[in-house]
Amino acid sequence: MLLKINNLTIQYGKAEVIKGLSLEVSEKEIITIIGANGAGKTTVLRAISGLKPPASGDIWFRDSKISGLRAHEIVRLGISHVPEGRRILAPLSVAENLEIGAYLIKTKREKETAFQNIFDHFPVLKERMKQLAGSLSGGEQQMLAIARALLNQPRLLMMDEPSMGLSPLVVEQVGRIITDINNRGISIILVEQNARMALSLAGRAYVLEAGKCVLEGEAGALANDERVKHAYLGG
């Protein structure tokens, strides 16, 4: 098991926004978490990456406990997080954004190969290296955010709504990129409002409602579940 969450509870002040969630990710798997607005999807990802300490429960990554570690330590263990809203560093150039993404890579040689990999995936970034990241269009920014996360050479990549605000054409492209990344052996947690796309990409899925997991199972099966169809696929 790559990642295992046991009975996780998270609070903002007195409000409990995640209530006893358990979740698993195995090697090379894509799972997706879908759910309505405010269900707590983002919160779960923030807890895994150490940005929001949980109130109780624990999180295990490759057989070591990571809940309680700080965010930058967790990244070093191999979990990357593409946060909601991209969060690229607007006043820095694309190249500098990538350099910061490559912060954990120590040798020059490794860095070069890593960059080469990135450019294979996102040739457009190579053209934009000198441009300020803030002046990229939304789609390009999303690519930059994913590229930056990949530079950490994660075993597990978490993406929070990667299709948000992207044009349909680019959404398709992001979908291809996700499969591609997964094909290289990286596990992925995909949080999406676009449940249709998420379920088509993922192997397994969790449905979150008001901080509780109400359904979980094979993505294909869930896509045909009446409740899911009704609530999340607009069917």
Place this chain on the structure above:
Amino acid sequence: MPLLLVKNVTKVFGALIALRDVSFEVNRLEILGLIGPNGAGKSTLFNLISGFHRPDKGKILFKDTEITGLRVDRIAGMGIGRIFQEPTLFMQETVFENVFSGLHRHYREPAWKAFLHTRAANREEAVSREKAAEILEFMDLAAMRDELAANLPHGHQRSLAIAIALACEPELLLLDEPVTGMNPSETAVMSDKIRQIRERGITVLIVEHDMRAVMSLCDRIVVLNLGEKLVEGTPDRIKSDQRVIEAYLGKQVI
């Protein structure tokens, strides 16, 4: 006579031409969609209409009055409301206060009377409280009127942003990606709301990447690409337009 007329508008940021010679019109009581790839200049166009930027060339007319280059609050005062692409709310205020603050344009009594808390001013304020409550009810936010805006989930923040804009009693409402980050059922609810907004007598100009929503909502659609107007027409025409499919829609089945 169109409600809003955008005439040959050009906007340049440094070396980047964000909009080039764009013209279109918005008719009274229609829902007009504005779509296009990321970076096409849609939000920039909203910024020009609502006065955050000044066009380098061209004119914008609202109800036959030129509003090009007027101040943001003047334009708002003339009856153009907008929501932003990024969630922009009074984060540290409650939901109710957010809408109540939005009612600024509602008052008729002069400010000094409000300051003196005259009877008339107090009455007006009581009315505006009711109005704020009514708007919250309309946007399905009444249940969370005392929550802080910052603590709302994304989708409710969107609704609240629209509620605030409605408080301003606009004739034209500019919505920048209102259903982004919502799942289909939420999107359907929101689309419904937008139709109801139109029924309240408000014309809507909407930017959105969710094609299901756009196609079902809009009476007409304008497509921007690389800062230029590509085509304009009914949803059916746009769906089948080869240039739009190439630049924007892709092979996606709608």
Place this chain on the structure above:
Amino acid sequence: SPAATPPAPPAEVKTLKIGASLPFTDSMGIDTKKALEMIVPAFNQAVGLTVKGQKYNLDFVIYDDKYTADGGRAAVERLVNEDKVQFIVGQIGSAPIVAGLTVTEPAKVLVFCGGASDKIINPNNKYVFGTAVWRTNLPPLFPYLKQAFPNAKTIVNLSPDDETGKNLARDNSKVATAAGFTVLDSVYYPRPTQDFAPFATKVVSLNPDVVNFPGTAAGTSFGLQLKALYEAGYKGALVSPMPPNLSEVLSVAPKEALEGMVTIMPPTDVPNPSSMASQYQKDWTAKYGQWSVASLQWIPAFYAFVEAVKKTDSLDPGAVASNISANGLSWESANGKAMLVKRPDYKNNRFCDTVSSLNFGKFTNGKYEFLGSISAEDLAKANEAAFDGGSWK
């Protein structure tokens, strides 16, 4: 040692509270506070204050005035209304003094203070006396200068840009003119300045024979001015109406920069210092280590107060004030003999300000060379001649 002497029978000694307000945020204020904390217990131990046969131990209540008007006002309000002191002895800085006067005058509290501007020694004020000698020490200075530099004709003042500096520059100009010099200009620098290059450059470009430093704080600020003049190529004569704190001055300025300066000498550095002065210096060094010339500057107020009370033989501030206002006062302090004078130039015809005996020296080759001294009486006469109108005595 003090512990060995048998204590006086306690029933007979009363305690008299005396107030002081000093800036604790400033070295001058702290040094003055240290001085009072040294001399007052010694005074109590040795003689104490005896009025109408009753012996009093003096208890100094010293508050911080932060060198500001508001701070001074609050300190004096507290001294007068809370601690009920009737004498305030030892204040420095005109802003806090002036602010305090609005309290002390109506309350008829006797004040001996360091400031001597016309805003303080003012005909409207009846209970305040100046015990600093900045203005009154000028007239003999210029003749000594003339003697040392017979060919000097023109003079420029370099002076802080504040009330004291401006007033002193004006007075210095008057006296210098009377002594036959031509005053080219007065150059003012803001009090906290450390970069004196622009001011020195300006002074040098005026090309005077003499540079005078009215109102300069005698520590490193003075040293920096001398250094800046030296670096800007100034070669003429220098005159200081204040005794410089040599160790501080020389810590920033090379000794060539001071060469030939005619100055008032501290009473501790003259060839035969008075026993009071040497004792003071000895006690200070024993108690605090590093010797501070500056600490001498403001304590004449204390000796004046003691003498005034003794002379009137009363603790009623009104009686003391009217007695010394009408009859004058003279006293001995570590700074030498001093006496109260009138200030007809301020239209103030009571005894209200101080002259004291002074020593003059010239700075040659890293050391003071003693030039001579003047007694308080002669100094009063010299002032009378230099400042027009009326008798000072």
Place this chain on the structure above:
Amino acid sequence: MSLSLFVQLLVNALTIGSIYVLMVLGLDIILRGTKILNFAHGQLYMLGAYVMFLFFQALHWNFLLSLALTGLALGLVGMLIYLGVFATLARRFTPTTTFSYRLLLSAMASVGLMMILQQGTLLGFGTQERGIQPPFPQIIDSFGVRVSLMRLAIILASLVICVLLYLLMNKTSLGRLMRAVSYDPEAVTLQGVNTFWVFVFCFALGSALAGLAGGIIAPVFSVTPAMGQDVIFLSLLVLLVGGIGSYRGTIAGGLLIGLLLSFGFQLLGGVAELFVFMLVIVILIFKPGGMLGEAAE
């Protein structure tokens, strides 16, 4: 105006200007990196002078070594201050805390620090004012132009520090991190960076610059507890005139203020300072973001 006078005024202007440049670069790094408007910056400058006094004057160490150690020492002081005070304060802020609130509270905390450092120095080091014998006391006197070698050395040293700082900020990963963190710390944390230490470094670097300014000018000035009290006003002025967040602006602003004060005094006398302040207000009317700054907010 004679050539000699002109050169003297120019050298004076550049000396004092370069000190302000160092001060303000530090102030700006702290402001941008950690969102603290540090009113205690003048006291760090004063401490720099004291440390320099200790190393160079009291212990007789080599001048450049003393200067470098002064920078390090003040960096350490800055680090301790950040760890002790501002890190605690930063923990009180959430992502929704408004900028003005952060700014206000941290500025107030720095006022508290200022009181402590200022009075602490007065009481700890005693009332005696000190001076540092300049290592280059020579006066260059040729073609009727007199210039102090020490002042030239100061200008040169400041120049070197500015260049080093530029390289640090723009050519090293640390500099990149500092700029990134000032924009979005959380996004940077997610790249595996311990942003906390980047903040600490920002504050330490800014303090080191203030210390270097104080240490480098100490042989020309004197060393007193009050010396840091008023430099903060002119430093803030320079920050504003140059433009907040602009490296080139800060340098231009520092030199401009140096020149205005130096020449203004020669030509106008006592009202020069008032005049300079007014002039700055006029500049700001036309250039609200400062001469080379970006948007004001």
Place this chain on the structure above:
Amino acid sequence: MKPLNKLTQGRGKKLLAAAVVLVALIILPLCIESDYVKHLLIMVCLGATLAMTFSMLFSTGLITLGAAAFYAVGAYASTLLVMNAGLSFWLALPLTLLAAAVLALGFGAIFVRNAGVAFVIITLIFAQVVVLAAGQLDFLGGWGGIIGIPRPDSIGPIQFTSKLSFYYLALAVLLLTALVFQALYSSRIGRAWRAIKLSPNLAGTLGINPYRYRVLAFVIASIVAALAGSVYAHYSQNITPDAFGGWLSIYIQLYAVLGGLEFYILGPVIGSLVMIFVPEYLRIMKEWEPIITGVLLLVIILFFPGGILGTVKDPPGLSLKKFHSLYNRLKTGKKLDKSS
């Protein structure tokens, strides 16, 4: 921030409380004998008034360090009008306020555009300009200032000679200010200010002109500061430029922060009460006083960031749970500098 709708609830109770406080404030000095304490109370009234102007501008998102400037303008203008033009204080007062308003309008109209750090610094510089001008220009009295400023003329039987009468005058200024400000905050003007503070862009799209509302706040704040300054001048009877330097503005800011920033009216009062009385009672610490004040300040800012009132209203949960987690973290040797 207190929700607005809650502010107006339980109005009767509020009025009663206000009446009690008012009576207490009026009776208070009658129970105090010491003129020294009365002096401090007068300074508290003036300081609180100034701090309220700071809070008012902060309610629009502006941080000003210029309160001292307009305090000085009020003091000098009124002094000159009374001493040179021979006007009665009561006649000079409206003219003074008018002058301050005009100056504030000019300054505000230009500089309110720069929000954030820039505004902080510009106002601080402006305060320094006023001080420099007062010191450099001889008709303003120079660095030595102006002495012998007359007391206000008596109105009928009320004479302004005693501390008590000045206390009531200063208290009247304070209460008037509080009343006016409360009326503003509870009206749509106050709501517009808060909207601007929280998001100027959003406020703009709602038809609020952030610029104009901020200028309005700046002018009102400056007029009030000038009013306080004028009372100060005629109370202290002498003014010097130093008394109005930039540090004064910084102190005023402290009053507001210390009292509690979210309490626009009561915060400044409590803050100035504490910041004026505590150092006075720390006088026994002599030269250590600034250090102790500094430490106290840090402690309050670091550990009670809601200020005094914020802490009283909403005490920090020193609950066992919190203590326990702290203890655990210390025990496990984890650093406390978690970035969350």
